[in-house]
Amino acid sequence: MRRLLDDGIVREDRTIVSGPGKPRTVLELEGNRLVSIGIHLDPSVLTFVAMNLRGEVLRERRIEVPNLEVASETVQQMATTVKELIAEIRVPKKHIVGVGIAVPGPVNVEEGVVINPPLLDGWADVELVNPLRKLLRLQVIIEKDTIASAVGELWQSKEEKTDDFVFVYCGHGFGAGIVIDGDVHHGSSNNAGEIGHYSTGHKSVFCEECGADDCLASGTSYEFIAAKAKERGLDLPAYEVLGPEQRAEGMNRLTELALEGNAVAKELVTESMVMAAEVAGQLANALDVREVVFGGPQWDKVSELVGEDVDAAVKRRFGLRTVHDIDTRTSTLGANVGAVGGACVVMDASLSPKATALLLR
Structure with a gap:
């Protein structure tokens, strides 16, 4: 003490x-004696938070539909924004414990490298940790975004929660964070929670990655959704070259139309979220958890629109309902959940006791 x-x-x-x-x-x-910075890289949005030792978010920043075409420029943008946040909160740099970056998987945590995420074209084997360390002169840690989100939910949620839950991240893609007995499951390579190639039971288009035609990734891809929209009389933006920025713009337009009351857009958004919910129900079966938590930037926009359908889909797919109930809820951390998780990860790494420090001298 x-x-x-x-x-x-x-x-x-x-x-x-x-x-x-x-x-x-x-x-x-x-x-405010200790502050951590969290960054969340989603193909549709860059989110930043500065979080203090009490878990209070002091500042936040969002860059909608970022230009992610050149990874080195994105790294520079991250560093610039972090410096701006630190200047705004007026905390001495010696009190900044570090930066935690939540990124789409797969990821090599030890090397600080993003390994070709499926929705980030051109981001194969991109180093993030070392360049940011050099630019910021701070500790930098990388974590898979779904795992970071589960850490943030476990640390920060003000809701009464169980020690066993699945966190379903809904952003430009879908992923899961798994919490068992109050601990976040990382997996053997720190890439647990890849649910993109689970079968949804709904045929879509052939997926080159998994070879199936009913996986979550293909059924919720912008390409497939735009084709379905056209069949139903709704034209969504079309692009000659389809990259992260274009997919984000197209999906944002679909969401806008759904929230404005367009019936076809609402159907399409609901169908996508229901597919994710059906996969979540299957995962809840395998893990025997009592709760599924939904969060992330896309969920933050459409939760009120699709919440009842998603809850029904989870319960429909949950085979253990004769043994115990399964509850669904929305994360209280909103669209910032990934960035808050990143800030929690680096705070935990800085403050948690290390085994070597507990040895008797």
Whole structure:
């Protein structure tokens, strides 16, 4: 405790007299003594948060439909935005514990490398950690976005929750974070939660990656959704070259139309989210969890529109319903869940006891 006081992480707030003996001293956490920065890279949005020791978000920044064509330019943009956030919160740099980046998988956490995510064209074997360390002169950690989101949900959610749940990330693509007995499951290569090639039971188009025609990735791809929209009399934006920026623009337009009341757009959005929910129900079966949590930038936009259909789909696919109920809920962290998770990951790495530090000297 003396070390925490000496480091300024806690301070003596007041004393309480509750009987004979020495009065008790109440300690207060100095929240802004330590601050972490979280970055979330989604193909449709770049999100940044500055979070203090209490878990309070001090500042946030969003860059909608970012230009991700040149990875090195995106890294530079990340560094510039982080520097701006640090300047805005007016916290000395020595109190910044580091930067946690949540990225689409697959990812090599040890090397700090993004390994060719399916929806990030041109991002094969892109180094993120070392370039950002050099630009920022701070500790930088990388984590798969679904795992980071599950960490953020576990740490930060104000909702009463179980120790066993599946977090379904809904952004430009879908993924899952898995929490069992209060611990986030990382997998043998820190890439747990890849659900894109689960069967949905609905035929779509042939998927070159998995060789099936009913996987979640192909059934919720912009290419397939735009083709279905055209068949139903709704024209969505068409592009000669289809990359992350174009897919994001097209999906954002579909969402806008759905929220404005367009019946076809609402059908298409609902169908996509129901497919993700049916996969989540299958995953809940395999893991025997009691709760499925939905979150992420896309879910934040459409949750009220599709919530009831998604809940029904999860329960329909949950085969253990004769044994126990399955609940669904929306993350309270909103569109920032990935970035908050990134900030939590780097805070945890900085503050959690390490085995080597616990050895008797």
